[in-house]
Amino acid sequence: MNRRFPSNCGCGAGITTFTSGTQENSGHPFFRCETRGEDHLFKWVEEAMLEELEDVLPKVEVHETKLGKVKSEIKELMEIALNNKIEIQKNKVVIKGLVVYACIVTVAFGAYVLF
Numbered sequence: 001m002n003r004r005f006p007s008n009c010g011c012g013a014g015i016t017t018f019t020s021g022t023q024e025n026s027g028h029p030f031f032r033c034e035t036r037g038e039d040h041l042f043k044w045v046e047e048a049m050l051e052e053l054e055d056v057l058p059k060v061e062v063h064e065t066k067l068g069k070v071k072s073e074i075k076e077l078m079e080i081a082l083n084n085k086i087e088i089q090k091n092k093v094v095i096k097g098l099v100v101y102a103c104i105v106t107v108a109f110g111a112y113v114l115f
């Protein structure tokens with residue numbers, strides 16, 4: 001039998017959900033072929049749900065691992081961006097210093113030429 005939720009019976013007919021009325025399984029839902037034929041599909045919904053979970057959980061774990069890697073990559077990029085910002089601030093200070101120095105040299109040179 002196919003795992004997970006059935007979409008149709010092997011005979012090609014659709015699936016309907018019923019609720020068990022037997023004393024043993026009272027209230028338990030199940031999938032059954034629309035034709036209700038004896039040898040056609042019958043499956044407990046709980047069983048199908050368990051199979052869905054078993055198949056999906058490993059995929060969730062893979063996504064969690066990938067997400068963890070992406071998070072650490074983002075953290076690294078944030079650190080690089082912060083360091084670049086600090087470098088830019090330092091360079092601005094150096095450039096300002098050089099401009100001031102250039103102005104002083106120009107004025108001093110002008111004074112030297114004039115006097």
Ligand SMILES: [Zn+2]
Nearest residue numbers: 009011033040
């Ligand atoms: Zn069928």
